[in-house]
Amino acid sequence: MRPFIHLFATHNSYYFYDVNTEGIIELTESLFNYLSKNKDIPEDVSSIEDLCVSDREMLLSLINRGYLSDHRVSTIRHNHSDDIEFQITNRMNELILQVTQSCNLVCSYCPFANRTDDSFQRNHSSKKMDWETARKSIDLLLENSSETENVCIGFYGGEPFMNFPLIRQAVEYADKQFVGKNVTYSLTTNGTIMTDEIISYLSDHDFRVMFSIDGPESIHDINRRKADGSGSFREAVDNLKKLYALYGKRAKEKIHINTVINPENDFDEITHLFDDPFFRESGIGINPSLVSSTKLENEIQNKDDFVEKFAYDRFRALMSRLGIVKGISLDPVSDFLALRQIEKNDGITEASGRLGDITAPGGPCIPGQRRLFVNADGNFYPCEKVNELAEDTMIGNINYGIDIAKAERVLNVAQLTADACKECYAFRHCSSCAVNSAREDSITAESKLAQCPAIRKSFRNNLRFAALVREIDSVYKRKINI
């Protein structure tokens, strides 16, 4: 039999991750080496001469306890394939309106700016959504959310405030239509063209607002520049502070900062943002993310010591969060990333049941149900991150509605790579979906498979972290003598 497992080691021990049971099991070095060399193991464990008696006993015990099963998924098909139409037409959650495709900034790493080819994403343009499209989209959410108590309408750009009149019109309409449901509003902004009127409006309607601030002025203004080349930090922070003051106690919950970390910069300098008492003490949540090269024309070149500093700070934060090291000061970026790592670890929980015979890897949400992104032309996509130029990811249009068959194909994107998925140890924790699989105008097996090494690498890191957490009590606390 060929166990469905992944072997890995830490500095201290040897393990396997059992895909069927989600168990992370410690092994002896000799058993680890045997399983590394032998992908197939005999049914009769007692006949394995390469193993000592105690290893054979351990192997037999593991098999008897349900580990090392060779069971694999027979058919790749998402669990919601049969009721996708019900889900989309009754439980729609979120609508995101691309109110404009234009932006007043020309950020160097923006996937929508400065493009010379349109293989992976559209370019900024002067297109704006019209009221008819916005109204019909809101009606669509109303029609399809009969079983959803909480609905959200998000506004996306470009820079959404380039079309503030449409935002206001949409909110006023939705407020009337959604009586009986809890409707909330959200948007992401570069924060540079917010007037006092806009700021009051956001507060009055309790918007959830995500500001893009990449670091202190010296870092932020490298990338987030206006068309004339000048920086945008001052305006963004001034407006953030005004909004914060107006939100009062709501600010911590409703205002967030999106920090795009560019590895071309010095990580220590990025975190100098928190030398400013406002950022250090306001309690506003930070959502850091690394610039992705996936949709950029030019590869990002890491600054020499970026990885070292980034990894070290995150390690410190992890040690602090896990209670190994106490009393150290942490920057919110590293702390957030450490928390996210711990959450991922919590997601690897044993005994969630054997893999089904017919199921799909983790990754896709139900397109159009979790959220529906409507672009300025009125075309529908599963989310705002998707390549708007890819015909395969367009799941409908404001004039003819949601194409359920197409949404189902997007949901079952893993069927394109079924053979690879069935054998992949990251099956349960895969993050691949149509968002990153679309190249040019289609989703292909090749483009989907191109993401797999990074996804598996990330999952391997998560497994090692999960093992590290276990080792803390038995190894590290002893070593550090806590």
Next chain:
Amino acid sequence: MKCSVYPYSDDLYPLISNAEELVDHICITAVIYPIAWKKSIVHTSEISSVGSGSDFEKLSADTDCVIFADISRRKFMYGDIIEKAEFSLSSGKDVIFCTKIKNADEERLREKYPERNIIMKYANPDGMGEYGYRHEDINCAALGISGLYRGLDDVAAITGITSQFRKKNIRTASVTTNATLSLLGYYHFPSEIFTSGMEIERQVAALNAFFKDVERRSKCDIMLIQFPDGIMKFIPDVYDSYGVKTFMISRAIGIDYFVLISLLEILRPEAYECIRSMISGRFGFSLDSCLIQPVKIDREYSPEAQKILYTKNGVDKAYEQLGDLKEAMKDVVFSVYDDSTVYERITESCISKLT
């Protein structure tokens, strides 16, 4: 008195389907729902004498009174309710609140519209701590109704069974978690007891005092009680009461007959043997009837929604397997929710057990 009900949802269908049971000369002539609920309203067209729709102004125009239904689980509608109540009062109508409103709003409305009747129909939690630890015997029989998990529909069950007992001229008091059903003469369950901050023993004593009070006032032979929340926890990520409230009720009043609302994905006799033994072990009463609702749990999205979401499903499989269940547990009345005779059979079974 011609009344309209707002905001109406299908949970309140018994109000219009059991019109003859309405109390206080109430005659419901219109039900009004927010436009956002339109798609989930499926039953109103079956009652031709009741107008329905989303135009509040138009549909309430021809009525004497507007009844504001219990929205305790939809707090975000509070502002809309107050706005519409004020509109109704200013249009010369009376109002009945089955949903709790703030004292300040009540005072303001009474002061502004002194000539209008403003009636409160929800349980008043004031004085609930006065009972100390006293525990009184309750002499009437008690029938409990509960979903296995939170969110299974037990409103239809309590109204269906109540109607059957009333038809048999058995003095019946029904206790429900939905204050709007007080229009059918039901008593509103004082859920505030659970959040009162009183120590647990006093909460049980307060529940006992409430049930004793219902018995005294109604002089009932049987009390039907709709339990708040389910009797079991579903999964760790989703809030549910662990059956704690059921346990507390079972300490406050002896349950003589129990009706469980279950769901389609639990159809094996062995599962019901486990459930029966769990009910008896934890709560000390027996499983006497079981209604299977044609829904399945949406396991993927329930944790994300932080509540149990159900997906409707066909009942064919349930009917197929009902035979096995009936065979394995002959002393339990099993049926599927859409069975028109089921409430009569449950009532008969209850009478047979208790006499």
